[in-house]
Amino acid sequence: MTTQPAEPAPRRGRGRPGHDQAAVLRAAVELFNRKGYDATSMGDLAKELGLTKPAIYHHVTGKEQLLGQALDDALDELTAVVTEAFREQTGRSAYERLREVVRRSVEVLVAHQPSVTLLLRVRGNSEVELAALERRRWLDDRLAALVTDAVAEGALRDDVPATLVSRLLFGMVNSLVEWYRPDGAYDRAMVADAVTAIAFDGLARHETRV
Amino acid sequence: MTTQPAEPAPRRGRGRPGHDQAAVLRAAVELFNRKGYDATSMGDLAKELGLTKPAIYHHVTGKEQLLGQALDDALDELTAVVTEAFREQTGRSAYERLREVVRRSVEVLVAHQPSVTLLLRVRGNSEVELAALERRRWLDDRLAALVTDAVAEGALRDDVPATLVSRLLFGMVNSLVEWYRPDGAYDRAMVADAVTAIAFDGLARHETRV
Numbered sequence: 159m160t161t162q163p164a165e166p167a168p169r170r171g172r173g174r175p176g177h178d179q180a181a182v183l184r185a186a187v188e189l190f191n192r193k194g195y196d197a198t199s200m201g202d203l204a205k206e207l208g209l210t211k212p213a214i215y216h217h218v219t220g221k222e223q224l225l226g227q228a229l230d231d232a233l234d235e236l237t238a239v240v241t242e243a244f245r246e247q248t249g250r251s252a253y254e255r256l257r258e259v260v261r262r263s264v265e266v267l268v269a270h271q272p273s274v275t276l277l278l279r280v281r282g283n284s285e286v287e288l289a290a291l292e293r294r295r296w297l298d299d300r301l302a303a304l305v306t307d308a309v310a311e312g313a314l315r316d317d318v319p320a321t322l323v324s325r326l327l328f329g330m331v332n333s334l335v336e337w338y339r340p341d342g343a344y345d346r347a348m349v350a351d352a353v354t355a356i357a358f359d360g361l362a363r364h365e366t367r368v
Numbered sequence: 369m370t371t372q373p374a375e376p377a378p379r380r381g382r383g384r385p386g387h388d389q390a391a392v393l394r395a396a397v398e399l400f401n402r403k404g405y406d407a408t409s410m411g412d413l414a415k416e417l418g419l420t421k422p423a424i425y426h427h428v429t430g431k432e433q434l435l436g437q438a439l440d441d442a443l444d445e446l447t448a449v450v451t452e453a454f455r456e457q458t459g460r461s462a463y464e465r466l467r468e469v470v471r472r473s474v475e476v477l478v479a480h481q482p483s484v485t486l487l488l489r490v491r492g493n494s495e496v497e498l499a500a501l502e503r504r505r506w507l508d509d510r511l512a513a514l515v516t517d518a519v520a521e522g523a524l525r526d527d528v529p530a531t532l533v534s535r536l537l538f539g540m541v542n543s544l545v546e547w548y549r550p551d552g553a554y555d556r557a558m559v560a561d562a563v564t565a566i567a568f569d570g571l572a573r574h575e576t577r578v
Contacts, residue, residue, distance in 0.1 A: 315565070337535055361524050
C-alpha cells in the first residue's frame with residue numbers, strides 16, 4: 159500500500175470516477191492508520207482519492223462503514239485460523255495446533271497488515287469498535303484455551319500462567335504490524351519461522367540455559 | 369491513572385488553579401493515549417482538568433511541549449537501561465547483559481506505561497515526533513548490537529538474523545503496554561520473569577522441542 163494518492167483510474171459511464179469500493183476501502187484504511195481514525199474526516203478521504211465529498215458518498219455511507227469493513231476483514235481471517243485449530247482437534251496435539259496457529263497468524267498479519275494494524279489500535283470509541291473488541295476477546299479466549307490444552311498435555315512449560323503466555327506470544331506476533339515491510343529484508347516464511355523458533359524453542363542455546 | 373477528571377486541588381495565591389506541571393502532563397498523556405494526540409486539542413485538555421483554556425496556557429506553551437516532555441520521560445528511562453548495559457561491558461557476557469536489558473525494559477514499561485504507550489504510537493508527524501523516532505532508532509540499533517554480540521559469543525541461536533531477533537524480542541516486551549494493568553493479576557516481577565523465560569528458554573519443554 160502506498161502513501162501516495164492513487165493514479166486516477168479511467169472514468170466509467172455517467173461521469174462517475176473510476177474508484178471502486180475496494181480502492182476506497184484501501185485508501186481509507188491507509189489514511190486511518192496514518193492519521194488516526196478519529197482525526198480522519200470523509201473530506202480528508204475524498205481529497206486523498208481525488209474525489210469531491212459528495213462523490214465519495216456514492217460509494218459509502220460514512221467512515222464508520224469503512225472502519226467496520228476493515229475490522230471485519232482482519233477479524234474474519236484471524237477467526238478462520240483459530241476456528242480451524244479447534245475443528246481439527248482429532249489427531250493433532252494442542253501443541254502442534256498452537257504452533258500452526260502462530261504460523262498462520264503471522265501469515266494473516268503480513269497479508270492483511272493494514273486492516274490488522276487498524277484492528278490492533280481500536281479503543282472502543284463506538285459501537286463498531288466495541289463489536290470488534292468483543293470478537294478480539296473471543297479470539298484471545300480461544301488462544302488462551304489452546305495454550306492451556308498444550309500445557310495440560312505436558313508439551314509446554316507450566317511455570318507461567320496460560321493467559322500470560324498467550325498475551326506475550328501473540329504480543330510478539332502482533333508486534334509485526336509495527337515494523338514489518340513487505341519489501342524489506344525478511345519474507346513471510348522467514349518471519350513465521352523466526353517467531354515459532356523463538357517462542358517455542360527460545361533464543362538461548364541449550365548449554366547456556368539458566 | 370484515572371479517566372475521571374481530577375478533583376479540583378486547593379487554589380494557591382493569586383487565584384491560580386492548583387494544578388502543577390506534573391498533573392497537567394499526566395492528564396495530557398492519558399488523554400493523548402485515549403483520544404489520539406492529533407485528535408486532542410488544548411481545549412479538550414483544559415476541560416479534562418477543569419481549567420479554562422487561557423488558564424492552561426499558564427502551565428504550558430501548547431500540546432507539543434507536553435508531547436515532548438512525555439516522550440523524553442519514556443526515552444530517558446529506556447536510554448538509561450541501554451546505556452548501562454554497554455557501560456558494564458567488562459565482566460558480564462553480552463547474553464547476561466541482554467537478559468538484564470529485557471528485564472529492566474519490562475520494569476520501565478510497567479512503571480512508565482502511559483509515556484511509553486505514547487512513544488510506541490508516535491508516527492513522525494512533527495519535529496518533536498521525528499526527534500523521538502530518531503532516539504528510538506538509536507535504542508533499536510544498540511539492542512540489535514547487543515543481540516549480535518550475544519550470538520557471536522555463542523550464547524544465542526544463530527539461525528535467525530540478529531535484527532529480526534531484536535525486533536521480535538522487544539516486540540514481545542513492548543506489547544505489554546497494550547494489555548498490562550497495574551491492578552491486574554500479574555505483578556511486575558512475574559511479567560519480567562515470564563518474558564525472559566519465554567524469550568530465552570522458549571515455551572516448549574525440552575523433550576518436545578522439534
